Amino acid sequence: MFEAHTLLVGLILVDFMLLASSRLGSCIRQVAFQGLLLGLLSLAEHAGWGAPWRSWALALGSIGVKAVLFPWLLRRALRDADVRREMEPFVGFTASILVGVVMLGASLWIGTRLPLPAGVVSPLLVPVALFTMLVGLFLIVARRKAITQVLGYLVVENGIYLFGLTLAEDAPLSVELGVLLDAFVAVFIMGIMIYQINREFDHIDADRLTSLRDEAS
Amino acid sequence: MGLLLLGIACVAAGGIAALAASRSPARASRLAAAGVVTGAVLGLVAAGRVLLTARTEELVRAWDVPYGAIVLRLDPLAAIFLVPLFVLSALAAVYGTRYLADEAAHHSLGAHWFHLCTLLAAMAVVLLARNAVLFLVAWEVMSLAAYFLVTFSHEREEAREAGWTYLVATHLGTAFLLAMFVLLGRAAGSLDFDRMRQAGLAGSPLATAVFLLAVVGFGTKAGFFGLHVWLPEAHPAAPSHVSALMSGVMIKMGIFGLILVLSLLGPPRLWWGGALVGIGAASGVLGVLFALAQHDLKRLLAYHSVENIGIITLGLGLGVTGAAAGLPVVSFAGFAGALFHVLNHALFKGLLFLGAGAVAQATGSRNLDRQGGLLRRMPWTGGTFLVGAAAISGLPPLNGFVSEFLVYFGAFSAAVAPRGAVVVALVVIAALALIGGLAVACFAKAFGVVVLGEPRSTRARDAHEVGRAMRGPMALLALACVAVALAAPLALRLVAPAVAQVATALGVPAAEAPLVGATAAVTAVVWVFLAVIAGVALLALARRLLLRGRAVTRAGTWDCGYAAPTPRMQYTASSFAQPLVDLFSPLLRTERHETVPEGPFPAPGSFASHTADLAARAVYLPLFAGAAKALGSLRWLQHGRVQLYVLYIALTLLVLLVWKVAS
Numbered sequence: 001m002f003e004a005h006t007l008l009v010g011l012i013l014v015d016f017m018l019l020a021s022s023r024l025g026s027c028i029r030q031v032a033f034q035g036l037l038l039g040l041l042s043l044a045e046h047a048g049w050g051a052p053w054r055s056w057a058l059a060l061g062s063i064g065v066k067a068v069l070f071p072w073l074l075r076r077a078l079r080d081a082d083v084r085r086e087m088e089p090f091v092g093f094t095a096s097i098l099v100g101v102v103m104l105g106a107s108l109w110i111g112t113r114l115p116l117p118a119g120v121v122s123p124l125l126v127p128v129a130l131f132t133m134l135v136g137l138f139l140i141v142a143r144r145k146a147i148t149q150v151l152g153y154l155v156v157e158n159g160i161y162l163f164g165l166t167l168a169e170d171a172p173l174s175v176e177l178g179v180l181l182d183a184f185v186a187v188f189i190m191g192i193m194i195y196q197i198n199r200e201f202d203h204i205d206a207d208r209l210t211s212l213r214d215e216a217s
Numbered sequence: 218m219g220l221l222l223l224g225i226a227c228v229a230a231g232g233i234a235a236l237a238a239s240r241s242p243a244r245a246s247r248l249a250a251a252g253v254v255t256g257a258v259l260g261l262v263a264a265g266r267v268l269l270t271a272r273t274e275e276l277v278r279a280w281d282v283p284y285g286a287i288v289l290r291l292d293p294l295a296a297i298f299l300v301p302l303f304v305l306s307a308l309a310a311v312y313g314t315r316y317l318a319d320e321a322a323h324h325s326l327g328a329h330w331f332h333l334c335t336l337l338a339a340m341a342v343v344l345l346a347r348n349a350v351l352f353l354v355a356w357e358v359m360s361l362a363a364y365f366l367v368t369f370s371h372e373r374e375e376a377r378e379a380g381w382t383y384l385v386a387t388h389l390g391t392a393f394l395l396a397m398f399v400l401l402g403r404a405a406g407s408l409d410f411d412r413m414r415q416a417g418l419a420g421s422p423l424a425t426a427v428f429l430l431a432v433v434g435f436g437t438k439a440g441f442f443g444l445h446v447w448l449p450e451a452h453p454a455a456p457s458h459v460s461a462l463m464s465g466v467m468i469k470m471g472i473f474g475l476i477l478v479l480s481l482l483g484p485p486r487l488w489w490g491g492a493l494v495g496i497g498a499a500s501g502v503l504g505v506l507f508a509l510a511q512h513d514l515k516r517l518l519a520y521h522s523v524e525n526i527g528i529i530t531l532g533l534g535l536g537v538t539g540a541a542a543g544l545p546v547v548s549f550a551g552f553a554g555a556l557f558h559v560l561n562h563a564l565f566k567g568l569l570f571l572g573a574g575a576v577a578q579a580t581g582s583r584n585l586d587r588q589g590g591l592l593r594r595m596p597w598t599g600g601t602f603l604v605g606a607a608a609i610s611g612l613p614p615l616n617g618f619v620s621e622f623l624v625y626f627g628a629f630s631a632a633v634a635p636r637g638a639v640v641v642a643l644v645v646i647a648a649l650a651l652i653g654g655l656a657v658a659c660f661a662k663a664f665g666v667v668v669l670g671e672p673r674s675t676r677a678r679d680a681h682e683v684g685r686a687m688r689g690p691m692a693l694l695a696l697a698c699v700a701v702a703l704a705a706p707l708a709l710r711l712v713a714p715a716v717a718q719v720a721t722a723l724g725v726p727a728a729e730a731p732l733v734g735a736t737a738a739v740t741a742v743v744w745v746f747l748a749v750i751a752g753v754a755l756l757a758l759a760r761r762l763l764l765r766g767r768a769v770t771r772a773g774t775w776d777c778g779y780a781a782p783t784p785r786m787q788y789t790a791s792s793f794a795q796p797l798v799d800l801f802s803p804l805l806r807t808e809r810h811e812t813v814p815e816g817p818f819p820a821p822g823s824f825a826s827h828t829a830d831l832a833a834r835a836v837y838l839p840l841f842a843g844a845a846k847a848l849g850s851l852r853w854l855q856h857g858r859v860q861l862y863v864l865y866i867a868l869t870l871l872v873l874l875v876w877k878v879a880s
Contacts, residue, residue, distance in 0.1 A: 090860065113878040137867040141860045
């Protein structure tokens with residue numbers, strides 16, 4: 001259950017599934033699953049069941065927020081907005097997977113070159129962290145629905161959290177809590193925004209926000 | 218040091234208490250003023266002790282911020298700037314409690330006092346900080362607090378514009394400072410000022426680059442002509458006690474910074490002094506010329522700030538020239554004149570701005586041509602304004618004369634010295650003489666039109682003297698102007714340690730002789746003052762004796778023998794200044810809009826004039842218009858697609874990461 005390698009490979013698979021799925025509901029489920037894997041991973045970092053209470057608290061807190069609270073919020077927004085699928089993304093789903101493969105390769109390459117503190121749990125950790133961040137950014141860039149963008153930000157945050165695990169000994173609890181709080185507030189606000197966008201424009205396509213820009217004077 | 222920090226803490230606590238008490242504006246004002254006054258008294262004791270004993274106090278603590286360290290040092294140079302800061306802030310805070318009382322309905326006074334106290338505390342930290350990170354942080358806090366103070370009347374378009382102009386100007390200035398500190402820090406390997414001093418940069422091309430960056434960066438804050446565009450906008454927009462603080466103290470932070478950087482660089486080049494003298498002469502002459510053409514009382518005073526910064530810079534330039542040419546007397550007199558003028562300008566410009574605020578509150582307008590005849594209606598305001606006007610014009614027996622005299626003294630010493638620097642000395646003398654004459658003309662105009670004559674508006678006719686909390690600070694400042702002038706030798710003794718500190722840092726051998734010589738000269742000046750005062754007293758006595766037992770009738774001023782004169786027949790502000798404005802019209806370019814009455818049955822005529830700022834018109838407006846046009850061609854980047862914005866960021870980060878990793 002706490003095998004770091006298995007969890008990391010699981011994360012890679014979830015990332016690819018995110019790139020490939022068009023159903024928004026399953027996207028949310030995958031992000032929730034990713035949150036669960038992350039919580040378990042942070043325990044794996046600290047010797048499984050024998051981890052100190054601080055790690056347990058952090059893991060349970062992050063699972064609670066990422067795997068339960070966020071998905072619940074998002075699913076509610078989804079229900080209100082009455083959309084099911086990501087239609088016409090900027091980058092198609094097959095192409096997305098190919099881009100994902102390139103990004104994974106790049107992450108592995110960068111991971112070998114980054115100077116890192118000794119004693120990292122698994123050599124896969126840093127590449128997976130980078131890959132997750134890139135996937136998140138890619139989702140934000142390549143998808144049209146506001147809700148997918150929120151998911152993208154969440155995935156980026158997951159990547160940052162993963163990266164933080166490599167430095168868990170140095171990074172104090174408060175920093176991780178801070179990041180968690182940031183993400184929570186962001187999702188909260190975006191949930192409201194999606195609701196409002198939907199109410200105003202009858203759709204949640206973020207690319208229509210262009211009408212809000214300054215006009216050249 | 219502890220005492221001073223306690224004082225700063227008191228000031229900050231006053232601000233926080235005022236913010237907490239925003240609900241009750243009167244209590245917020247009282248709390249803030251109490252904090253500022255307590256803090257000022259503590260701070261003055263601490264600064265005075267350092268000036269009297271010429272001893273340095275220091276506090277060093279580690280700081281988490283990269284390259285930062287908490288290095289605070291109270292040396293004579295900081296102390297000589299702290300004195301006007303604390304004196305003026307206490308008086309301005311007391312004045313503000315009454316001045317703002319009517320604003321409480323429309324504005325949050327708690328926030329205003331919080332920003333004011335923040336400004337004061339940040340300025341004190343700027344003066345003490347001896348680490349570049351700490352200095353810049355305090356500098357930014359100071360600049361931002363001042364922005365919020367300028368935009369106090371944010372419902373007025375004019376105040377918001379002024380705030381923007383100020384904000385842009387101050388940040389451009391800070392950008393130069395940042396570059397300067399980076400250069401210094403790279404050379405020294407540390408951002409502590411002590412290490413920079415030890416780096417021994419004197420004579421290197423780097424020192425010249427740093428000097429030029431400092432002149433632009435600190436000059437923006439100080440308001441050198443050309444970099445001063447924010448001053449005539451921000452000072453009129455701010456509440457008067459804030460204008461007094463900004464003009465009296467905050468712009469001096471630029472002068473302080475310049476002196477600080479000069480002392481980090483060690484022995485200066487000769488041409489630096491010449492450059493400073495040139496800047497000073499330009500600021501002084503152009504500042505007073507533009508002041509002459511203004512109709513807005515506070516705008517006029519703002520241009521006089523540019524002028525006085527010019528005088529201070531003339532003194533600095535003379536001091537640097539003296540240091541580079543090996544003339545200790547010149548160096549001493551130049552620096553002493555500059556530092557002394559910093560103190561004096563805080564006193565009389567603070568007084569004038571407070572007076573302008575009182576006038577504006579009593580008559581509801583800052584326009585010179587809506588005033589008149591206030592001396593009889595507002596004797597305190599009018600009388601203290603006279604003292605301030607005489608002091609800023611450099612007339613005896615007031616403090617402005619003493620500091621300008623010291624600069625003259627240095628310039629004449631340089632002119633007769635065997636070694637070079639004659640040209641510089643002559644420029645200083647000519648510029649000071651021109652500035653002095655024009656300043657007298659300008660204040661003859663301002664004082665005559667505002668305070669003398671007959672009221673030009675109904676509001677001016679019905680004006681009443683302002684409250685005690687506003688009169689008191691003005692009276693005290695006027696008293697201080699006279700007292701400092703009469704105690705000039707003593708004041709010079711207090712300035713001397715700061716001058717010695719600067720001179721030593723610039724490589725001038727320490728000596729007692731310049732101080733002795735200057736003290737002797739200043740003592741002679743004080744005798745002249747006493748003679749002037751005695752002469753005036755004698756004349757007053759003679760007037761009383763001659764008029765005794767005779768009937769004295771009062772007639773309208775400027776009635777020129779007409780049977781039914783109207784106040785509109787008086788000299789206006791622009792007609793009084795017209796001969797001089799016409800003389801300098803190639804520089805001023807005053808726009809006139811006039812309909813001249815013609816023929817035997819003339820139609821109603823009209824006349825209006827407007828003098829736009831030279832630097833704003835000739836440099837900044839075209840510059841910013843050009844920049845806007847050039848950047849307009851990049852507008853396609855701003856298309857409003859969130860996805861592409863994120864793509865820009867992601868790609869940039871990725872490219873940077875790959876570049877860093879691959880190299």
